Amino acid sequence: MSKHIEQAEITGFDTLGDDRRNLVLTHVAECSSCRAAWLVEDGSRLFSLLSRTPIPEHRLDELSARVSAAVNDLTPSTARRHRFHAAAVAASLLLAAVLGGVLWNHEWPSEQAATMHRIEALPVLDDEVAGMQVVETPGRDSRVLDLKVGGTQILMIFDESIDL
Amino acid sequence: MRDEPQLIRDASAGDRAAFDELVRLKRERVVRTAFQVTGDLDDAMDVAQSVFIKLWQGLDRYDSRRRFDTWLYRVTVNAAIDFIRGRGPKGTIQPLPDDPTDTIAEEAIEIEARLDLGALQKAFSRLAGGLAPKQRAAFVLREIEGLETSEVARVMGVAESTVRNHLFQARKTLKAGLERDYPEFVPRGTGKKDR
Numbered sequence: 001m002s003k004h005i006e007q008a009e010i011t012g013f014d015t016l017g018d019d020r021r022n023l024v025l026t027h028v029a030e031c032s033s034c035r036a037a038w039l040v041e042d043g044s045r046l047f048s049l050l051s052r053t054p055i056p057e058h059r060l061d062e063l064s065a066r067v068s069a070a071v072n073d074l075t076p077s078t079a080r081r082h083r084f085h086a087a088a089v090a091a092s093l094l095l096a097a098v099l100g101g102v103l104w105n106h107e108w109p110s111e112q113a114a115t116m117h118r119i120e121a122l123p124v125l126d127d128e129v130a131g132m133q134v135v136e137t138p139g140r141d142s143r144v145l146d147l148k149v150g151g152t153q154i155l156m157i158f159d160e161s162i163d164l
Numbered sequence: 165m166r167d168e169p170q171l172i173r174d175a176s177a178g179d180r181a182a183f184d185e186l187v188r189l190k191r192e193r194v195v196r197t198a199f200q201v202t203g204d205l206d207d208a209m210d211v212a213q214s215v216f217i218k219l220w221q222g223l224d225r226y227d228s229r230r231r232f233d234t235w236l237y238r239v240t241v242n243a244a245i246d247f248i249r250g251r252g253p254k255g256t257i258q259p260l261p262d263d264p265t266d267t268i269a270e271e272a273i274e275i276e277a278r279l280d281l282g283a284l285q286k287a288f289s290r291l292a293g294g295l296a297p298k299q300r301a302a303f304v305l306r307e308i309e310g311l312e313t314s315e316v317a318r319v320m321g322v323a324e325s326t327v328r329n330h331l332f333q334a335r336k337t338l339k340a341g342l343e344r345d346y347p348e349f350v351p352r353g354t355g356k357k358d359r
Binding site for chain 2: 070
């Protein structure tokens with residue numbers, strides 16, 4: 001057994017460095033008289049000795065195994081990563097092939113396209129267009145049209161400056 | 165053989181061997197701290213597992229200018245406190261039963277018979293059931309793990325005065341419990357004269 005601890009180490013236990021603290025703990029764990037003196041300062045100090053409680057090695061090995069398995073689940077292995085990349089490339093190629101086939105065989109609405117083209121090519125309105133008659137042209141960008149449908153007369157005013 | 169800073173750098177870069185070595189290096193401290201805070205070894209194992217998984221996921225965010233152990237203690241204590249808060253309505257620790265097959269206590273008795281560490285561990289687990297989780301954590305870090313008060317404050321993310329207050333309350337409760345329930349641990353007289 002090491003020599004008894006000094007009174008200064010008992011009263012100043014809380015300020016000791018790690019090495020000295022460990023020596024005191026080792027001693028008081030074995031020496032009941034020093035332990036008694038050491039506890040007079042503060043009985044709850046006794047629980048400092050629990051720093052020496054060993055954790056069974058087999059439980060620590062069990063922990064390492066559990067952590068390793070959990071991390072494996074979180075981290076795809078290299079082989080799994082390669083398989084994932086190959087699957088991703090194959091899926092992309094398949095998608096491209098399917099889309100290509102669909103687009104290649106698709107019948108585009110050619111009539112509609114032609115109509116669109118004609119709309120763009122429409123000339124500026126004449127005085128009479130498709131049954132409508134221009135009755136007044138107050139400005140360069142304004143027109144008043146008269147549309148007769150059966151017995152009904154509809155006047156239509158076109159003016160870019162009208163803000164709805 | 166890699167030193168600890170190198171292990172941390174390599175593990176944070178995704179080196180599994182370095183991470184496994186880091187776990188081996190720190191596992192006893194993490195389990196012991198979690199055990200003293202939760203009062204149950206199986207619970208401590210669950211807490212320790214979650215701590216190391218968080219470590220693996222967050223190691224790349226670790227600021228190497230800070231002390232690694234302080235960071236690890238912080239993660240451990242927070243996980244342990246969260247664990248015991250999830251147990252009961254008031255977040256208190258359930259006192260351990262006097263079970264003679266209690267694993268860690270029995271194994272400890274075999275290892276150190278001079279002071280009955282197993283009995284002392286049981287006494288602590290039972291008495292610490294009366295402490296608030298943060299009081300218990302502060303006591304474990306300061307008195308059992310031997311951290312400076314300033315470091316306990318950094319680990320717990322509170323002011324040093326708060327830690328001192330937690331310690332004062334914890335010591336008072338534990339001392340009273342020892343004298344009341346475990347007089348065999350409490351010396352009569354100073355004992356100094358007898359040495």
